[in-house]
Amino acid sequence: MTKWIIGVIVVVLVAGGAWWFINRQSPAAGPQSNAQTATTTASGTSPSDTSNAALVQDAAAVDAQMSGLSSDSSSVDASMQDKPVTQSY
Amino acid sequence: MQPKHLLAGAVIATLLAPALAFAQAGAGVNASVTTGTNGATVRGTVSADAITNAKARADQEIDRRTSSLGALLTRVNAMARVDASFKATLATTIQNQITALSNLKATIDADSTLSTLKVEVQSVTKSYRIYALVMPQAAISAAADRVQTIAGLMTTLSGKLSARLASSTTVDAAASAALTDANAKIADAQVQATAAIGHISGLQPDNGDKTTMASNLAALKLARADIRVAQQDFVAARKDFTTILNSLHVSVSATSSANVQTQ
Numbered sequence: 001m002t003k004w005i006i007g008v009i010v011v012v013l014v015a016g017g018a019w020w021f022i023n024r025q026s027p028a029a030g031p032q033s034n035a036q037t038a039t040t041t042a043s044g045t046s047p048s049d050t051s052n053a054a055l056v057q058d059a060a061a062v063d064a065q066m067s068g069l070s071s072d073s074s075s076v077d078a079s080m081q082d083k084p085v086t087q088s089y
Numbered sequence: 090m091q092p093k094h095l096l097a098g099a100v101i102a103t104l105l106a107p108a109l110a111f112a113q114a115g116a117g118v119n120a121s122v123t124t125g126t127n128g129a130t131v132r133g134t135v136s137a138d139a140i141t142n143a144k145a146r147a148d149q150e151i152d153r154r155t156s157s158l159g160a161l162l163t164r165v166n167a168m169a170r171v172d173a174s175f176k177a178t179l180a181t182t183i184q185n186q187i188t189a190l191s192n193l194k195a196t197i198d199a200d201s202t203l204s205t206l207k208v209e210v211q212s213v214t215k216s217y218r219i220y221a222l223v224m225p226q227a228a229i230s231a232a233a234d235r236v237q238t239i240a241g242l243m244t245t246l247s248g249k250l251s252a253r254l255a256s257s258t259t260v261d262a263a264a265s266a267a268l269t270d271a272n273a274k275i276a277d278a279q280v281q282a283t284a285a286i287g288h289i290s291g292l293q294p295d296n297g298d299k300t301t302m303a304s305n306l307a308a309l310k311l312a313r314a315d316i317r318v319a320q321q322d323f324v325a326a327r328k329d330f331t332t333i334l335n336s337l338h339v340s341v342s343a344t345s346s347a348n349v350q351t352q
Contacts, residue, residue, distance in 0.1 A: 041245045042238070050249045050256075052339045058246040059330060059341045065239045066323055072232035073320055075161075076313050079224035084217050085150035089143040089207040 136203055143206055144197055147213050151194045154220050158187050161227045170237035171230055175290055179227055186223060189216065219294045222305055226289050229312045236282035236319045243275045243326055250333045257337070264336035271329035278322040285315035 041047055043061030045054040162183045168176055193212055200206040247268065254264055288308045295301035334341055 042242055043245070047245065047248075050252050052337075055246070055249060055253075055334060055337075055339050056341050058242065058249065059334065062239060062242045062246060062327065062330075065235060065242060066320075066327065069232060069235045069239060069320055069323070072228065072235050073316055076225060076228040076232055076316060079228045080309060080313065082221065082224060084214070085146055085153065087143070087146050087150065087210050087214050089139065089203065089210045 140201070140203055140206055143203075143210050144200070147197050147210050148194060150213055150217075151190045151197075154217075155187055155190050157224060158183050158190075158220070161224065161231070162187070164231045165227050168231060168234040170234045170241075171286060175230070175286070179223075179230060182223055183227060186216075186219060215297075218296065218302075222292060222294050222309075225309045225313075226292060229285055229289050229309070229316060232316045233282040233285045233312075233319075236278055236285075236316065236323075239323055240275050240279045240282075243271070243323070243330075246330060247272055247275065250330065250337070253337050254333065261336045264333045267329035267332040271326040271333075274322040274326040274329070278319040278326075281315040281319035281322070285312040285319075288312040288315070 039047065041058065043058045045057050162180060165176065165180050165183060193209065193216070197206065197209045197213075200209055251268060254261065254268065288311045292305050292308055293301070295305055331341070
């Protein structure tokens with residue numbers, strides 16, 4: 001009889017430990033998974049997304065920055081052609 | 090009335106006129122002079138006009154520079170790809186210039202004599218040498234930073250296009266060649282941007298030294314040429330991408346082309 005009681009206690013302890021172990025692992029897996037899916041390129045697409053929509057979005061991001069470079073280049077030219085207001089005294 | 094009396098009255102009136110005019114002018118520095126016969130009064134008014142004019146011109150130039158430097162400081166602070174130390178040095182230099190100009194303007198506005206104002210206005214002219222270097226230096230840095238940003242975006246897009254071409258059942262030689270060319274252009278643009286920063290990062294204001302002025306100008310021109318080459322590289326790479334996208338039957342005309350035209 002005593003052996004049966006000890007056996008039941010051991011089974012309950014093992015089952016409880018297993019349940020605790022599984023519950024402890026699950027929350028940790030969540031953020032890791034989210035971190036993986038949150039990785040995107042500078043244009044907002046996933047690095048592994050080679051769909052037509054992603055390609056179009058990536059190309060649009062390139063074009064927007066190239067437009068900005070044109071503006072930057074104009075600023076360079078303007079800064080090198082600057083003329084001060086003539087001073088008098 | 091006797092002719093003698095008339096003559097005496099005319100002489101007295103002539104002698105008193107300058108004194109009356111002086112009293113009138115003394116009421117305010119901007120009062121107009123109508124007699125034109127008293128040298129001291131005319132000089133005083135001309136001096137007041139000169140002070141007003143000198144202050145207006147100095148303020149106009151200081152405001153112009155402060156506005157340009159402020160806009161450029163915002164752009165410099167947004168740079169993400171250049172060396173952090175170089176960026177910090179550039180931002181500090183610009184901020185120091187803005188502060189110096191603000192202080193100079195306050196001093197000029199408080200000046201009341203032409204002699205002291207002359208010294209301050211000369212400072213406006215002298216400080217232009219710093220401004221004339223910092224502005225293109227920062228503008229080129231911002232452009233070089235943008236080149237690196239575009240290179241990153243294009244590299245990502247190139248990788249995706251490469252994957253798509255690799256998974257395609259048919260081999261498009263033109264698309265493959267375009268991809269190779271695009272990658273070469275992206276790499277060259279990055280080299281140009283690095284070279285542009287290298288040309289300008291160590292420049293110092295000339296302080297009136299003609300040799301330094303000439304070498305600074307030469308370095309700025311080289312850097313500007315590098316940025317232009319990088320820009321042309323990107324235009325060529327973008328055309329290559331269009332070739333590849335067309336090969337993959339991906340239409341980008343409705344989005345990306347529109348962005349280029351409107352921004």
